Amino acid sequence: MSICMVGIDHNRADVDVRALFSFTKKNAAAAMLGWKKVPGILGCVVISTCNRMELWASTEEEWDGDLLELLCITKEVDPTQYERYFIRRKDREAAEHLFRLTAGLESMILAEDQIITQVKEALALARENYVTDSVLEVLFRDAVTAGKKVKTNVTFSRANQTAMDQAVRMLAARGFSLRGKTCMVIGNGEMGRLAAQTLCRAGAKVTVTVRQYRSGMVSIPMGCDRINYGERLEFLPGCDLVVSATASPNYTLTREQVAQAQLQHPVVFIDLAVPRDVEPAVGELWGAELYDIDDFRMNAMTEDVKRSMGLAEAILEEEMDVFYQWMDGRDLIPRIQEIRAEAETDLSLRLHRILAKLPLGEAEKKDLDAAIRTSAGKVVNKMIFGLRDALEKDAFRDCVEGLEKVYEEE
Secondary structure, X not given: OEEEEEEEEOOOOOHHHHHHOOOOHHHHHHHHHHHHOOOOEEEEXXXXXXXXXXXXXXXXXXXXXXXXHHHHHHHOOOHHHHHHHOEEEEHHHHHHHHHHHHOOOOOOOOOOOHHHHHHHHHHHXXXXXXXXXXXXXXXXXXXXHHHHHHHHHOOOOOOOOOHHHHHHHHHHHOOOOOOOOEEEEEOOOHHHHHHHHHHHHOXXXXXXXXXXXXXXXXXXXXXXXXXXXXXXXXXXXXOOEEEEOOOOOOOOEOHHHHHHHOOOOOEEEEXXXXXXXXXXXXXXXXXXXXXXXXXXXXXXXXXXXXXXXHHHHHHHHHHHHHHHHHHHXXXXXXXXXXXXXXXXXXXXXXXXXXXXXXXXXXXXXXXXXXXXXXXXXXXXXXXXXHHHHHOOHHHHHHHHHHHHHXXXXX
């Protein structure tokens, strides 16, 4: 069995190229169900965020297919046009990448917190649609565990920050203070709520749009006002800053709409969505200053950050070893299960005469026999896996073979 992945991210492609390969939960589920039917693919998971899209698969060892080709068939594009934007990884290289990714070491904003949740949600979606398998389950779970350990034990000064935090810092560096400014956030999903909270902390007056059919049951961040999504264009001329962060497949603001709104003073537009929410031509209008998510990269690597990176990588190395040990020993699990079953039967037979003499009813004897078998199995498991943890891999395999011969000779 092999683990392989193909991915595109903010380091290799701009927002428009990434948008071509982005997935909503609904179309990710449909795509994975199709890929799972491909001969040789045993399981798959899609990670799709604003900054990246990755297709993960566990495959039979001899599978010679191409994940990028499958992805491009699904997206109805020519793989030769986009191959340069993608990177392929396999087995150990792929696993190491996922551990680093989940710890935030591959993020646009180093060690940001959202990626752990996004990886967990990707696995959950695959699980809900029955397209994952034991290898991807363990790989993704172990990567999340490792990511959490990094978050707990390593301090990155900006780990809890978002693209909006970076945008606020960049604007402040250019002399644009948000205190007292009128801001509109289009979208009340996770990213929209985080953006609204950041703007509130910066002292802005924030209004969040909500869809009319949901407005009666949607909570918005504390301190924000709300308007219906359909009122955004009327509200726009009075804004100093507009953020759009939705999962809409269409523009929330077009050039024509903003032009018709007739801006009376300069307005900063920040588009945090992939695919884009704000038509790029908006930036050509008088008074409109447009930024997208790729404008908020963090490239500085201070000495403190380098030290934190070293600590994080040491933790990841230890956690990856746990996964590799499991991966290397997977073929032994059925053999260990057979040894346990043989030991349970052996003990049951040896106690058969004693059980027969006990003053118990037949049902009680059966219950006692079942309890003895269960206890025997647990003891055998404890001993065998204790040996696994204490011995080198080859020595442990020799022990398993020796235990198998004990019952073969009988």
